[in-house]
Amino acid sequence: MAQRLGALDRHAMVNIVNEKHQLSEVNDLFLERTGYTRDELVGEQVLKIYDATNRSVALQIRTALQRGELWQGETPLRRKDGSVIYTHSTIVPLFDAKGAWKGSISVRTDISRTRQLLAERDVAESLHELRDDIWIVHAESEKFAYVNAAARRRLGWKNEEIEQHALGEFSQDPGGKAIRAACRRLVERHETSVQFEETLLGVPFHISIKFVQNDHEKARFLIVLNDISARLEQERRQGEFISTVSHELRSPLTSIKGAMGLMLSNATGDLPGKAISLLEIAHRNADRLVLILNDILDLEKISAGKLEFTLDDVDLSDLVRETQQANATIGQRFAIKMEIEGADAPMPVTTDPNRVMQVLNNLVSNACKFSKAGDTVAIRIRDEGEHIRISVRDQGQGIPLEDQHKIFEKFADLANSSRATKGGTGLGLSICKAIVQNLGGTIGFNSQEGVGTTFYFVLPKQHPIKAETSNEPKLRVAS
DSSP: HHHHHHHTTTTEEEEEHHHHEEEEEEEEHHHHOOOOOOOHTTTTTTTGSSOGHHHHHHHHHHHHTTTTEEEEEEEEOOTTTEEEEEEEEEEEEETTTTOEEEEEEEEEEEEEHHHHHHHHHHHHHHHOSSSSSEEEEEEETTEEEEEEHHHHHTTOOGGGGGOOOGGGGGSSHHHHHHHHHHHHHHHHOOOOEEEEEEEEETTEEEEEEEEEEESSSSOOOEEEEOOOOHHHHHHHHHHHHHHHHHHHHHHHHHHHHHHHHHHTTTTTOOHHHHHHHHHHHHHHHHHHHHHHHHHHHHHHHHHHTOEOOOOOOEEEEHHHHHHHTTTTTHHTTTTOOOOOOOSSOOOOEEEEEHHHHHHHHHHHHHHTTSSOOEEEEEEEEEEEEEEEEEEEOOOSSOOOGGGGGGSSSOOOOHHHHHHOHHHHOOOOOHHHHHHHHTTTTTTEEEEETTEEEEEEEEEEESSOOOOTTTTOOEEEEOO
């Protein structure tokens, strides 16, 4: 038996199993591929080397061997580190001189790499026919290893020329420069993927880059470029339509609201109590419509990168106190108490006071809407050195965990939003995010179901000029 094992040792993984289904011998190659030591395997049940999800294969093999049948096929084996290798196995039953079954001998060939190559071939064939442009680039040299048919047509490359090209050829193009920089950041930061939108060769793309590393090949970048020209054109047309309709609606709505205001102030004479009650309802809903139209117009400006700001030296403590006063009515409506913390000392910053008030009013009104009668909404301001942090805390029902990723999306509709009764378009937080980011700050939240939610934003004391390469809407300062 030792001679037989020696002959096979260099070419195959070999193991012997006794009549008790225990591993009685394994060769060096078997140990090398599985990561075990001999002492960790010999004497153990053979099921130890089979993954829990594949033990039915081991039982099928055992049944066939006990019937005296040779078994051949693919066997996944569990390595010591928990990973799985795939082997093609020939397993022969062993019998003593009297014909009694005494175990088996298995000769296995590691086919993990072959399976991977076949899978990659199948994937490559699928990628080749995709409408999206697909690039595969060597991470170290930044040379192309593969581009699919769509990319070849766009780039005008022949198949045999692909490996002669490198990412550096696109360094003068905004999109090419962004792709190259993103690839290098993935390596430097040990990250695996990134997505962004950029224009390459005059075409707008959604670009997805995945950094792929494995034990068998050098690291590569998988780059998928999805042409979003049609989507952007559709968004442009929708934006123009929405903007036109909103502007056309705002003028007559302002006149209607003004007329109702005059009637409520008795400018047209005394009105019956029932008429006043109906006018008050209509006036409140006109206010709500104006707010909705303003949100839609702001959203259109953000999409077009035309949101304007007027920077000034202001005291954020004053803005916080002004926000409390501005939202006193909504606080009374929902029977909510409002508290301010940390606004005793001046908090001077250079920012746009009107836009900051827009963010604060949105956060405070949301906190009131989603709180219970008798709850407290706390507005807190804190000096953090070069930045100032403002937070709005409520004691409401909190945001469900499954909805938290949608909070800053446009038209976000959460499971417990009750928009129909509480009002709102789902645009407010999306607009708040754009405003804060354009003011050089960050925005976020913490929430626990049944306890409450805290929204916060952090602004620099001195506004930084935004770089032209930013993907956010461009800051337009009106002086």
